[in-house]
Amino acid sequence: MKKLSLFATALLVVASIASCKKDTTNGKVVFGNSKEMSVTSYDSTFLPEQYGHFSWGNTVDLDGDGQNDVQFRSEDIGSAGLGHDIVTTLNCLNENVAFLGDVINQEKYLHIDSTLHTEDSIWWVIGVYQTYTCERMAETDSIVDSTEKLSLYANNINDSFGFDGTFMSTDVVLKDRAYTYPCEPEEGDHFITHYQISYENNCNMFPMDEVKYIGFKMTGDSKSRLGWMKVILHNDHVELLETAIQK
DSSP: OHHHHHHHHHHHHHHHHHHHHHHHHHTEEETTOOTTEEEEEOOTTOOOEEEETTEEEEEEOSSSSSSOOEEEEEEEEEETTTEEEEEEEEEESSTTEEEEEEEEEEEEEEEEEEEEEESSSSOEEEEEEEEEESSOSSTTOEEEEEEEEEEEOOBOTTOEEETTSOEEOSOEEEEOOOEEEEOOOEEOSSEEEEEEEEEOOOSOOOOSSSEEEEEEEEEETTEEEEEEEEEEEOSSOEEEEEEEEEO
C-alpha cells in the first residue's frame, strides 16, 4: 500500500506540472496564429469613412458584441502658412480595450542653434533656430516637457504576448506631422534677430507601408481576452487586414 501511495503521489505531481505548462501555453497569443482565436478578415471594400471635410477613418468592433471598440482616424491638419499633412491616430472608444506596449515618460527637448553675420557695415543679423524634438540633438538641449504615454508595439508575425504584458487604454498617435514657422524679427541697437521655431513631433514612429500587428486586451463580463489587429499604415489612412480575439 505504501508503494502504491508513493506511485499515486508521483502521478499527481506529474499531472500538476503538465497542467501548469498547459495553462502557461494557453495564456500566450501568437500573432498570425488563428488557433483558438476568432478571426475576422477585411478586404478592399473596407474603406475609410469620411467623418468631416478633412477627417476620415474606420470604427471596429473587436469582440463582436455590437459595440465599436476602436477607431482609426486620419485628419488633414495644417494651414496655408505651415503646410498640410496627415495625422493618424488609433483611439479607444471605451475603457474595455487596452493596447499592448510600454508605458514610458516621454521627454521633449529644446535644441537651439544660432547664426551671426553682417548685412552691411551697420547692421548685424542674428538667426535663432529653436527645434522641439523627442530625441536629444546635443548635450546642451534642455528638457521642456515630460509626459507619461504608451509606446505602442509594432509586432511581427510569430511574435507572442500574454496577460503579463503591459496594456494601456489610451489614444495613440500612429503618424504625426512636423512643421516650421518664422516669428516676427526683433530689432535692437544695430542688430536684427530672426527667430524660427520647428516642431519635429517625432515621438511617434509606427512603421509605414509594412504589415504589422497591434496587440490588445479586452475586458468585460468578469473576464479578459487577448487579440490583435493586422494593419498597414499608409501615408493617408490605415489599411485593416485582420482582427482576432481569443474564443
